[in-house]
Amino acid sequence: MTRIIPALSDVSSAYDALFVDLWGCVHDGVKAIPSAVAALQTYRQGGGIVILVTNSPRPRAGVVKQLAQFGVPDDAYDAIATSGDSARSAMYRGVVGNNVWHYGPDTDSRFFDPLEILDNPAPINRVPLDEAEGIVCTGPFDPLADPETWRADLEIALDRNLKLLCANPDIVVDRGEVREWCAGAVAKMYTEMGGESLYFGKPHAPIYDLARRRLYALDKTIVDDNILAIGDGILTDVKGAVGEDIDSLFISGGLAAAETKTVTQPDPAALNAYLEAEKFDPTFTIGHLR
Template sequence: MTRIVATLADISAQYDALFVDLWGCVHDGVKALPDAVAALQVYRKTGGKVVLVTNSPRPRAGVIKQLAHFGVPDDAWDTIATSGDSARSAMYRGAVGNKVWFIGEDRDQKFFEPLGLLENPVSIEQVPLDQAEGIVCTGPTDPMADPATMRPQFLLAKQKGLKLLCANPDIVVDRGEVREWCAGALAALYTEMGGESLYFGKPHPPIYDLARRRLAALGRDVPDDRILAIGDGVLTDIKGALGEDIDSLFISGGLAASETKTGFQPDKDALSHYLEKEKSTPTYAIGFLR
């Protein structure tokens, strides 16, 4: 049974580290959420460690710049694990070959910057689809376009037997008041069409392995039963936490705000119905991180 809590402080003493989602929890894609920032700052002052675990396709350095732009202060977090870093590592190990067809916005070209920590990385060349050995997807070229517009290209890719590396498993995200499609929607379509998609963000294990390594690099050996995952996605944040056997705090006022009738807090019956429908069992729930 999911327990609704009033604040993070009500439960935080049970945990030595937090794995915290960003979009919908710490910022809304436009600006920082002040109550969430304050809650994380208080938690860190008690000695807890905050690992920001995000499905952003950007490298960690890019996320740091984005956080500063949104107004999230440095003292609200300790380290960052991104889906982009995990996916880039796989790409440079040759997961989808040397010649790749890229799907994404121009701003995501940083995904192809050299990965200095990897020994003997493969050489990656961006090529047209008909020359490709694999696909790298950081997101739609137009986040507002229906993913189904990619069906013709995906049909050819499937016929060629190409694997699709998905750098962001999120299906949608809310940028302020606007909902946008993410790479996960394209990967899901490709899989539905019979293609093979490779995932490296939440809810899949690689990003949690990375998050644990980043936590260990802080000098903290934290067992899983002392880690709390926080996020607003039942299919990403909560599903991933359940798969890793770690406790979770569901932020109902994010992606599922309407389904859970969240004002300040979720409606108890609406929350229960939503979680039952999604077959999800977070440990705790709260309207917004505070």
């Protein structure tokens, strides 16, 4: 059974590194969460390494810029691993073909910037759906629209037997007080319709491989037993940690705040009922990262 803790510092001395989710943990999609920033700064001052592991479809440089805009200082983390970078690497290896249809807003166009870390990357061309060999989904065109509006395009893709590369497996995020759909919801619908969706962010292995590469570039001696994964997504952060056999700290005051009746801390009975229903048991739980 999960252990509810009052602060990260109660358990952090047992870990050499943290894999920390961003949205709902370090920021709320609009601004930084001060208690979370302070907790990470304190952890780093004690010698710990913080790797931000995010399902953002943006390249790492874009996340760095966004964090600065939100007020997250650069001394709160050491490195960043994004679903976008993991998915971009796969795209430039040609996993969905050379001619791709971009399912997503124009604000995600940096996803298609050249990727210089690969030798001989596949040439990628953005084309209309009826000319595409595959789909690259960075999110819905309108994150507030009814998901049924996605179905017509996905039916065309399904008829053409196109694979869908999902750059962000999250289903929803909360931007301040507003809940938005993410690329994972599109991919989920496409899979349920009978299509093939490829995932590279949490809870899937590729992003953890990338996070470890970021970590090992700083310290090659750290083993999985000494890594703690932190996040508010039970089916992304916690499920991913379980799959990687690393400990987890569940932030109940994020996506599951209502289900766990979290204000400052979760209601124990509501938390246990939620975890039992989801069939995951994080190592630790806290209302908000602090």
